[in-house]
Amino acid sequence: MSVTSRRLRSIATATLTVGLALGMTTACSAKKDAEPNANGTGPVTISLSYFGTPGFNQAVKDFEAANPNIKVDVKNEGQTKDFAPKLAQWISAGSGASDVVMLEEGMLLQYLKDNKGFANLLDLGASSVEKDYLSFKWKNAFTADGKKLVGLGTDVGPLAMCYRTDLFQKAGLPVDRDAVSKLWPTWEEYVKQGEVFKSKNTGAAWTDSATSVMQPYIMQNADSWFYDKSDKYIGDTNPAVKKAYDLGLDMAGKGLTAKLARWSADWDAAFKNAAFATVPCPPWYTGVIKERAGDAGKNKWDIATIPGKGGNWGGSYLAIPEQSKNKKAAFELIKFITGKQGGLDAFAEAGPLPSSIAALDDPKITDAKNEYFNNAPVGKIYAGAAKELKPIYLGPKHQALWENAFEPAMQAAEQGKLSAQAGWDKAIKDSKALAEG
Amino acid sequence: MSTTMTRPRNLPVEPPKKNRGRVRSASAALWDASPLTYLALIITIVLSIFPIVWSFIVASRENSAVTDIPPPLTPGPNFFDNASRVLANTDANFVYGLINSAVVSSCVTLSVVFFSTLAGFAFAKLKFRGKNALLLIIILTMMIPTQVNIIPLYLLMVKFDWTNTLQAVIVPFLVKGFGVFMIRQYAESAISDELIEAARVDGASTWRTYWSVVLPALRPAAAVLGLLTFMETWNDFLWPYVVLNGDTPTVQVSLNILATGYYKTDYVQVFTGTALAIVPLLLVFIAFGRQIIGGIMEGSVKA
Amino acid sequence: MATNVGEVTGPRHGRAPAGPSKQPSRRSVRVGRLDLRLSPYLFVAPFFVLFAVFGAYPLIYTAILSTRKNTLTGGDAGFVGLENYRKILWDEHFWIVIFNTFGLFFVATVPQLIFALLIASWLNKKMRARTAIRMGVLIPNITSVAAVGIVFGLIFADRYGLANWLLQSVHLDPVEWRNHRWSSWTAIAFMVDWRWTGYNALIYLAAMQAIPKELYESASLDGASAARRFWRITVPLIQPTILFTVIISTIGGMQLFTEPLLFNYGRIQGGSLNEFQTVAMYIYETTFTNNYNVGRGAAISWLLFIIILIFALINFALVRRSVKGQTS
Structure with a gap:
């Protein structure tokens, strides 16, 4: 034991002691949240749970400014995959959930079936705002019997096709986004162009995976x-x-x-390494690409229309758990965030495309361009596509059927572990078992 | 469930009285690490440290560095930028998370070490009826899969009105079957029955024996247990995440918030947060490192 | 119970309390007897009281849940007897995850404990920078699981990962880590061992410190080689600790969850054909994703509990016999 290590040790001990003392003080002085004031005599505090980066911060500030009687306690719950089980626990225990919770599409579907835990927004006066929302989004949040509205839509995911201009150039394909859109009026044409692309040996694939083509195809055609x-x-x-x-x-x-398996490290790296030329992309996906392709990919991507008709991929909702003691104020908050002002705030803050029609018509969106994607007029492309979307009925366990049963089997077939027929049989067997289990 | 331990038969028990000088030098040769040992340990440590050093390197660079091939092996210029970005993230509440984690981990560690040495000593060295059955129960407790326990435990916390409070992540973990079992196994071989007898004869109560004879002898194992418990508590994520919200985070809950984006992972923030979260553990390690390495060398020299 | 290692020198710190010993009075004899009889129970009581509330209650609750049709999102739908168990045992999926769990356990644990023993014996020496070196060995255990998961996800990425980059730089074929059972198991075993070998080494080290040095010194005077001393002195004398780590590793291995989950970037299925999904992942998948089927999840948990129990007992018996074999 040398002198220095002894000194190091005493420094460490001292630091720990101070840290602990500090911690104890804070722990003891920390108060529990004040009980919500439900009588309407004073300002009411409601809580809002969200995950990811939906861009609610400015919208909440604007809401508080417009409603001085309501304070909002905003809770960032971290990652979607962790939040879904946590919310299920809250709902099951009848306690713990915020007054307003954000639901991703897959979560909403589950709660359309098991809807006891959520308030009917129609009872809170939602029917008066029906016309403010894209109709498919509005309809998608109803229970099967059409009597209960569980959530109001925050954002939508109309599909487009993102492509790499550098690879297109190499393969001798057009690079201008209108010309590219004309290359693939249908998915059959899209496959044909893929074969042309492949014959030019650029070293890259046409798209990332078989599963990422399947999803938009169904969303459009059924x-x-x-x-x-x-x-x-x-x-x-x-x-x-x-x-x-x-x-x-x-x-x-x-x-x-x-x-490639989506959301894996290889997939992340493939964006940077220009390993594929096209990928179906809703608005939120542009952030995915930018994040992964990095500075090197700037101006090398552009956005064209998707083959076939319009389709939707992703988008979230806000809902009010039945256990909330401040449903009225909570509904005001939901209306605001999903409304015109909230939608524009979120679009400016984080980029998701609002489901409020008034927001979609606002020049702040229609004139928006995405610098990273060769200055593509994303507002025009996506807002135009959004208005043509039709509702598709997905059903309670859709997300799990797709992600946990169907997609893995399809991947196994894509990777050659199973024949196409065996992959199909497994996909059907597993998803059916899950649907009926 | 009792383990018997027989002394190896072929070994002479009495240390040879002659040739004290020879014993000393033989002892030195026995206990000094050879160059080969150093080499083996250095390889072990390089393997152990590489992923961590590498995450520090990433923490000092930009997000896109994560997927570079070959990987970046030198630190970049951004560490302090990234660190201040982490600390400034009001959602993650990182500093508060650190403090909460320090409180929680310290409480749990002190309690686990205390109750484990107490019970471990009783199981190893005291005679009482039902001992083996009780020990068996303790071992059984460790076999309960943690995933589903979460649900009943959460309902219990709701009943106690402990959700979003630090009690919820402290009280259920004040004892650990692991600790009792570990100390019991250690005490079995490290504490002689004669020692306990001697204390008894001197009129010491059982408590007194525990406090002034047993506890000091259990020090190395207790220190290891303390360290392991501290780290386990510090790194626990699933339960704190379920029962606490962002207003009362532990450091792992804060890290989870740092990791999120809208369908993306901000690697740099995660690595920077991790790097910052490791610092307190290093402090603990430095402060208690001596406890862990204590003993043996002094003992051998003394003999 | 004849544990007399300490006999030779006695623990170094152990010292009977000093003070003149008096003739005990009758009263103090009575108190003494009470003390002898009651103290052990008082010493173990805190554990059992706390465990009853926070351990036993959940366990029983889980047992009850396992006989009910119950989902987190839909609530309780009544008693179904052993239906949950029947569904699980008749589902091939359960047997796949059982196979994976045991396979991963063997692939990960055996090398882990052997290396831990070796490392502990290396650490149990006089050397420079002892604290720093011991700290270095334990370092993998102090990192947050999230960061470790990301790091190893990147190291074992199929196309752009560090491991394949190294393989290719010595002209070997790159491996698609997640696409085969053997390759995914290897990678996961590496992650597990990376994180837990130092931990076990430290536990062994603590036990080795209690072995009196004289045993080694006299054995060495008798001409016993280092390997012989290791097998004849170290291993038998830390036998209780080895048993302990074997049982702990069995329990940990049977509940393996985080590493395979993070290896597959948080996807709970463990490979497109469940090549490395463990029982614990299956429990989580059943309870917290797919159907939120708490009843079914509880039943799998109980099955796992029983399996761990049996397996731990077998391991216990085996290790005890083989380690004992060394001494006679």
């Missing part, structure tokens, strides 16, 4: 996916599902996909 409206499993008989599966695996078989 009004249901795994479930019919009575929540019966129809994944095995729905022709759109089989068609989309075959389309995806056909592309994989022709060597047009990079066979």
Whole structure:
């Protein structure tokens, strides 16, 4: 034991002691949240739980300014995958949830079926604002019997197709976004262009994975996916599902996909390494690309229209748990955040495309350009696409059926671990078992 | 469930009385690390440290550095920028998270070490009826899978009105079967029955024996247990995340908030946050390191 | 119970309280007897009281849940007897995750404990910068799981990962880590061992410190080699601790969750064909994703509990016999 290490030790001990003392003081002086004041005699405090970066901060400030009687306690709950089980616990225990909670599409679907834990927004006067929202978004938040509205939509995900101009140039394809849009009026044309692209040996694939083609295809071409409206499993008989599966695996078989698993480290890196040329992209996805492709990818990406008709991918809702003691104030907050002002605030702060029609018509959105994507007029592209979206019925366990049963089996087939037929059989067997379990 | 320990038979028990000088030099040769040992340890440590050093390197760079191949091996210029970004993140409440974690980990550690040495000593060295059955129960407690316990435990916290308070992450963890079992196994071989007897004969109560004879002898194991408990508590995520909200975070809950984006992971913030979160653990380690390495060398020299 | 290692020298810190010993009075004899009889119970009581509330209650609650149809989002839908258990045991998925769990346990734990023993014996020497070195060995354990997961996810990325980059730089074929059972198990075992070997080494080290040095010195005078001293003195004398780590590793291995989860970037299925999904991941998938099926999840938990119990007992018996074999 040398002198220095002894000194180091005493410094460490001293630091710890001070830190602890500080901590104890804070711990003892920390108060629990004040009880909500439900009588309306003074200012009411309501809480709002969100995950990810939906860009609510400015909207909440504006809301508080407009409603001096309501204070909002904003809670960032971290990551979606952690928040979903936590919320399920709150709902199940009947305690713990905030007055307003954000629901991702998959979570909303679950709670449309198990809707006891949530307030009916129609009872709070939501019908008066129906016309403010894109109609598909409004309809998607109703329970199967159409009597209960669980949430109001924050943002929507109309699809476009992002592509790399540098790879297109190399392959001798046009690079101008209007010309590119004309290359693929249908998915069949899209596959054909992929084969042309492949024959030019750029070293890159046409798109990232078979599964990322399947999703938009179904979203465009069917009004249901795994479930019919009575929540019966129809994944095995729905022709759109089989068609989309075959389309995806056909592309994989022709060597047009990079066979990457989405949201993996390889997939992240593939953006930077220009490993594929096109990818279906809703508005929030532009952030995904920018984040991963980094500075090196600037101005190398552009945005064209998606093959086929319009389709939606992703987007969230705000809902009020039944356990909330301040539903009125909570509803005011939801109306504000999902309304015109809130939508514009969020768009400016974090970029999600609002589901409020008035916001979509605002020049702040229609004139918006995305510098990273060659100054593509994203506002015009996406706001235009958003208005053409039609509702699609997804059903209670859609997210789990897709992500935990169908997609893995399809990936196994794409990676060659299973034949296309075996992959299909497994995808159907697993998703059916899950739907019925 | 009792373990018997037999002394190796072939070994002479009495230290040879002759040749004291030879014993000394033999002892030195036995206990000095050879160059080979150093080499093996250095390899071990390089392997252990690389991922961490690398995450510090990433913490000093920009997000896109994460997927560079070959990976960046030198620190970049951004560490302090990134650190101030972490500390300024009001959602993550990072400093408050650090303080809460320090409080929680210290309380849990002190309690676990105290109750474990107490019970471990009783199981190893005291005679009482039902001992083996009780020990078996303790071992069984460790086999309960943690994932589903969360639900009943959460309901319990709701009933106690402890959600969003630090009690919720302290009180359920004040004792650990692991600790009792570990100390019991250690005490079994490290404390002689004669020692306890001697204390008894001197009129010491059981408590007194524990406090002034047993506890000092258990020091190395207690220090290891304390360290492991502290780190485990410090790094626990799932339960604090479920039962606390962003207003009362532990440091891991704060880190989770740092990691989020709208469908993206801000690697640099995560690594920077982790780097900052490790510092208190290093302090603990430096402060208690001596306890862990204590003993053996003094003992061998003394003999 | 004949544990007399301390006999040779006695623990270094152990000292009977000083003071003149008096003839005990009758009263103090009575108190003494009470003390002898009651103290052990008082000493173990805190554990059991706290455990009853925060351990036993949840366990029983879980047992009750496992006989009910219950989802987190939909609530309780009545008693179903053993239906949950039947569904699980008749589902191939359960047997896949059982196979994975045991496989990963063997691949990860055996090397881990052997290395830990070796490292502990290296650490149990006089050397420069002892604290720093011991600290270095334990360092993997002090990092947050989130960061470790990201780091290893990147190291074992299929196409752009560090591990494959190293393989390719010595002209070996890159490995698609998540696409085969063997490769995913190797990578996960590496992650597990990276994180826990130092931890076990430290536990062994603490036990080794209690072995009297004289045993080694006289053995060495008798001409016993280092390897012989290790097997004949160290291993038998820390036998209780080895047993302890084997049981702890069994329990930990059977509940393996975080590493395979993070290895697959947070996806709970563990590979597109569940190649490395463990029982604990299956419990989480059942309870907190897919169906929020708490009843089913509780039943899997109880099955896992029983499996751990049996397996730990087998390990206990095996290790005890083999380690004992060394001494006779």
